[in-house]
Amino acid sequence: MYxxxxxxxxxxxxxxxxxGSDTLFEREYQLSDSNEADEDATFPASTDPETIVVTVSGTRFERDWPGFEQPALPCDGPNESGIAIYVENAQDGTPDVRLEADCQSISGE
Structure with missing residues (x-):
């Protein structure tokens, strides 16, 4: 989350x-310049994520989980597929989100 x-x-x-519309992950954040990244927000790899819903200051965005069409996926070795979420502003100043698929190194498991 950036x-x-x-x-x-x-x-x-x-x-x-x-x-099946089961919630795999749900978390709230108060993002600011001093509080932005949460790189250890994981959920079990076997749960097959389908949809990402990001609500930014009341504006809702719904996206499909990135699939294998993404160049970074599938991941090799002990890494798991994941996403980085960027909260940005659209040209008109309203909130917008950008998702990037990538491989995450999961430690401590």
Whole structure:
């Protein structure tokens, strides 16, 4: 979870569901310049994420979980597929989100 505009503060909720609409992950954040990254927010790899819902200061965004069409996926070795979420501003100044698929190194498991 990253903040694009360093002068902004946003209340953000992230929810990830599977094909059966079961919630796999749900967390709230208060993003600001001094509080932005949560790189250890994991959920079990076997849960097959399907949909990502990000709500930024009341504006809801729904996206499909990135699939194997992404160049970074599938991941090799002990790494797991994951996403980075960037909270940014659209050209009109309203909140927007950008998702990037990547491989995450999971330690401590």
């Amino acid at each position: 903040l694009g505009d360093r002068d902004e503060t946003h209340h953000v909720t992230v929810m990830i569901t599977n094909k």
